Amino acid sequence: MKPAPFTYHRARDTEGAVRLLAELGDDAKPIAGGQSLVAMMGFRLARPRHLVDIARLPDLDYLRRDADGALRIGALTTHHTVETAGDGALGAGYAVLRDAMRWVGHLPIRTRGTVGGSIAHADATAEWCLLAVLFDAELTAYGPHGERRIPAAEFFHGFYTNALEPDELLVDVRFPAPARHAALTEFAERHGDFAIVSAAVTLDFGPEEGAGPGTTPLRGGRVALGGVAPTPVRVPEAEEVLAAGGRADAALFAECAARAAAAVDPPGDANGSSQYRRSLVRTLVEQALEEAVNR
Amino acid sequence: MTAESTAQARTGYRERQLVVLDVNGTEHEVLVEPRRTLVDVLRHDLGLTGTHVGCEHGICGACTVLVDGRPARACLMFAAQAEGSAVRTVESLAGPDGELSDLQEAFTRHHALQCGFCTPGFLMLAEGHLAACPRTDKAEIREVVAANLCRCTGYQTIVEAIDDCARQRRNREED
Ligand SMILES: Cc1cc2nc3c(=O)[nH]c(=O)nc-3n(C[C@H](O)[C@H](O)[C@H](O)COP(=O)(O)OP(=O)(O)OC[C@H]3O[C@@H](n4cnc5c(N)ncnc54)[C@H](O)[C@@H]3O)c2cc1C
Ligand code: FES
Numbered sequence: 001m002k003p004a005p006f007t008y009h010r011a012r013d014t015e016g017a018v019r020l021l022a023e024l025g026d027d028a029k030p031i032a033g034g035q036s037l038v039a040m041m042g043f044r045l046a047r048p049r050h051l052v053d054i055a056r057l058p059d060l061d062y063l064r065r066d067a068d069g070a071l072r073i074g075a076l077t078t079h080h081t082v083e084t085a086g087d088g089a090l091g092a093g094y095a096v097l098r099d100a101m102r103w104v105g106h107l108p109i110r111t112r113g114t115v116g117g118s119i120a121h122a123d124a125t126a127e128w129c130l131l132a133v134l135f136d137a138e139l140t141a142y143g144p145h146g147e148r149r150i151p152a153a154e155f156f157h158g159f160y161t162n163a164l165e166p167d168e169l170l171v172d173v174r175f176p177a178p179a180r181h182a183a184l185t186e187f188a189e190r191h192g193d194f195a196i197v198s199a200a201v202t203l204d205f206g207p208e209e210g211a212g213p214g215t216t217p218l219r220g221g222r223v224a225l226g227g228v229a230p231t232p233v234r235v236p237e238a239e240e241v242l243a244a245g246g247r248a249d250a251a252l253f254a255e256c257a258a259r260a261a262a263a264v265d266p267p268g269d270a271n272g273s274s275q276y277r278r279s280l281v282r283t284l285v286e287q288a289l290e291e292a293v294n295r
Numbered sequence: 296m297t298a299e300s301t302a303q304a305r306t307g308y309r310e311r312q313l314v315v316l317d318v319n320g321t322e323h324e325v326l327v328e329p330r331r332t333l334v335d336v337l338r339h340d341l342g343l344t345g346t347h348v349g350c351e352h353g354i355c356g357a358c359t360v361l362v363d364g365r366p367a368r369a370c371l372m373f374a375a376q377a378e379g380s381a382v383r384t385v386e387s388l389a390g391p392d393g394e395l396s397d398l399q400e401a402f403t404r405h406h407a408l409q410c411g412f413c414t415p416g417f418l419m420l421a422e423g424h425l426a427a428c429p430r431t432d433k434a435e436i437r438e439v440v441a442a443n444l445c446r447c448t449g450y451q452t453i454v455e456a457i458d459d460c461a462r463q464r465r466n467r468e469e470d
């Protein structure tokens with residue numbers, strides 16, 4: 001469990017970090033919280049010759065509301081910062097992000113692990129990856145040629161692979177629009193483990209004042225799943241049920257969950273067979289919808 | 296093999312780096328390979344063997360220390376990453392004369408340890424949690440201690456010890 005030797009560099013600013021990564025080439029990796037990378041290096045699943053420590057970059061640790069209602073999260077913001085953020089920083093429309101944090105490992109992992117590290121690591125069941133896909137987040141990469149924005153739907157390429165170039169950093173995650181009625185739930189054998197299957201949903205009751213499950217018919221919603229494919233996925237078949245509108249009640253939720261379970265073709269592995277995952281999808285989507293409507 | 300790594304293999308030379316660490320309020324300078332984890336520096340270079348090491352990949356929590364007051368896995372950090380932070384280990388809990396802290400006393404009273412291998416990790420986890428959330432309750436403590444593995448106690452006594460210590464601290468504050 002000892003990593004292969006490497007040279008350690010500490011970046012002073014984002015500019016410098018990117019320059020260093022470009023100079024050092026494919027042998028270099030950024031390290032943020034290290035909560036995935038250090039273990040990967042211990043197992044020798046990763047053997048970078050150079051580590052560029054970005055954890056202290058002062059300008060990438062923030063939670064910010066834009067005038068248009070979007071929420072921006074700096075890549076180096078820790079899970080713990082989001083977990084302990086006040087309503088002022090998030091608002092009801094992003095409370096689901098805070099509530100989802102209790103699913104991310106345990107407190108000592110969350111104090112160091114970062115939002116950007118989690119998304120860049122691109123684990124198929126990571127909560128941040130699922131939330132990014134659910135909210136259609138926009139990811140900003142910064143490299144030697146400047147900034148580029150990547151929609152979450154195009155960011156995750158497969159198991160632990162993403163759209164970033166080796167000399168690019170993920171710097172900002174933008175959640176474009178709030179979703180008051182939203183929930184994330186998952187199943188793992190022990191709380192704190194990576195999920196076997198995770199489900200996240202939003203329900204849209206329209207923008208009117210006082211709009212909500214009691215008074216307004218459903219206008220639509222989103223369904224996203226982790227643990228059923230190499231990347232988190234949206235499930236259009238299940239979203240069609242929500243878009244058809246009507247009362248947001250148990251019957252509609254059951255129909256939506258059944259459609260989600262029918263639409264996915266999860267791989268089976270040591271953590272659960274394909275059939276088992278499919279059953280989890282049905283249960284978890286239904287649970288998430290119930291939770292979302294009651295918010 | 297590159298020329299550089301061949302040379303390394305021949306001479307046994309490995310790059311070392313000066314790391315300055317603040318551990319329990321004392322500054323330490325160590326010359327270590329960059330791949331040296333914080334827990335290995337604490338134990339092997341500083342002789343602070345109170346911090347234990349079990350799995351070395353973030354699962355068991357035996358290596359839990361406080362980094363800037365917050366619980367962290369010392370096996371999932373390179374020592375170099377801890378530069379500029381205040382690190383606290385289990386050695387910081389007892390007084391200079393060896394008198395146990397209130398938290399350690401509570402662990403003793405409640406039989407919150409058997410073999411004791413996990414104990415330094417649980418103590419530092421609890422110390423960090425109580426400092427951040429003095430009004431904590433048993434449900435929250437249960438969730439927090441799920442971070443660490445104990446193969447002996449069944450956790451019940453650990454939860455009771457932490458809860459008892461929290462209550463006593465609150466009572467003292469009110470007096
Ligand atoms: C016991 C345990 C349980 C865990 N459980 C969960 C869980 O349930 N759910 C979950 O989501 N996670 C879990 N994690 C992982 C944790 O969330 C990590 O924090 C996260 O995956 C990585 O964030 P990091 O900042 O630590 O990244 P690092 O480990 O530092 O880096 C991870 C990868 O991302 C790259 N990287 C980091 N930051 C950037 C950036 N800004 N730009 C480009 N590349 C970057 C690194 O080069 C590396 O390849 C767990 C970890 C442990 C040890
Ligand atoms: S030794 Fe660090 S978590 Fe097990």
Ligand code: FES
Binds near residue numbers: 412
């Ligand atoms: S007391 Fe033996 S592992 Fe916890």
